[in-house]
Amino acid sequence: GESVGLHLPTLSVQEGDNSIINCAYSNSASDYFIWYKQESGKGPQFIIDIRSNMDKRQGQRVTVLLNKTVKHLSLQIAATQPGDSAVYFCAEVDNFNKFYFGSGTKLNVKP
Amino acid sequence: DVKVTQSSRYLVKRTGEKVFLECVQDMDHENMFWYRQDPGLGLRLIYFSYDVKMKEKGDIPEGYSVSREKKERFSLILESASTNQTSMYLCASSTSGTAPYGYTFGSGTRLTVV
Numbered sequence: 367g368e369s370v371g372l373h374l375p376t377l378s379v380q381e382g383d384n385s386i387i388n389c390a391y392s393n394s395a396s397d398y399f400i401w402y403k404q405e406s407g408k409g410p411q412f413i414i415d416i417r418s419n420m421d422k423r424q425g426q427r428v429t430v431l432l433n434k435t436v437k438h439l440s441l442q443i444a445a446t447q448p449g450d451s452a453v454y455f456c457a458e459v460d461n462f463n464k465f466y467f468g469s470g471t472k473l474n475v476k477p
Numbered sequence: 478d479v480k481v482t483q484s485s486r487y488l489v490k491r492t493g494e495k496v497f498l499e500c501v502q503d504m505d506h507e508n509m510f511w512y513r514q515d516p517g518l519g520l521r522l523i524y525f526s527y528d529v530k531m532k533e534k535g536d537i538p539e540g541y542s543v544s545r546e547k548k549e550r551f552s553l554i555l556e557s558a559s560t561n562q563t564s565m566y567l568c569a570s571s572t573s574g575t576a577p578y579g580y581t582f583g584s585g586t587r588l589t590v591v
C-alpha cells in the first residue's frame with residue numbers, strides 16, 4: 367500500500383497476471399476518490415473514480431473497490447500489460463473539495 | 478481533447494535566477510494548482526487559485542509566488558532559485574462544485590537548479 371517516505375513501495379507482477387494496488391485514506395468524510403497513473407517523465411493521468419455511496423466501480427480492465435469501514439481503496443488491473451508499468455496513486459476529496467494525494471506505488475510488469 | 482499545457486518540459490537554471498513556470502488550460506476551469514513532486518514524497522501543494530487574481534497558499538509556499546491575470550493561465554514564480562527547488566513541477570486545473578471536478582494535470586516541468 368501507499369505510504370509517505372523516501373522510497374516508493376513497488377509491486378512486481380508477471381505480464382498477464384492481475385495487479386492489486388492499495389491505498390489507505392485518512393478522512394472518513396471524504397466523498398470522492400480517484401486513481402491516477404503516472405508514467406515516467408509524464409504528468410498523472412486519470413484512470414477511474416468512485417463516489418463514497420458506491421463500493422465498486424469497473425472500467426476497462428480496471429476496478430476500484432472502496433471499503434469505507436476501514437478507509438481503504440484498491441485498484442485492480444486485470445491481465446496486466448507492460449504498458450501498465452507506472453506509478454499509481456490515489457486521491458481523496460473531502461467535503462470542502464480539497465484533494466489529498468497519496469505518494470504512490472510503483473507497478474513493475476515483468477515480461 | 479482538453480488540456481493543461483505547461484510551457485517547458487525541462488529547464489535548467491542557475492542559483493539566484495528568477496524562474497517563471499507557465500501553465501495554460503483550455504477547459505474554462507475556475508481552479509488552478511501548482512504542485513511539486515519529489516521521490517517518495519508525493520504531490521505537495523505550493524499555491525492554488527480559485528479565480529482570476531485570487532491566490533491561496535498551499536502547504537509549501539515558501540520561496541514561491543504565483544500570478545493569475547487571466548482565467549486560463551496560472552504562473553509559478555521562483556523569485557531566487559535555489560538548489561532545493563530542483564524538482565518536478567505539476568500544474569493542474571479543476572472545476573468547482575461537485576464531483577467529478579475534471580481534475581486534470583499537465584505533463585510537468587522538470588526543473589534543475591545548478
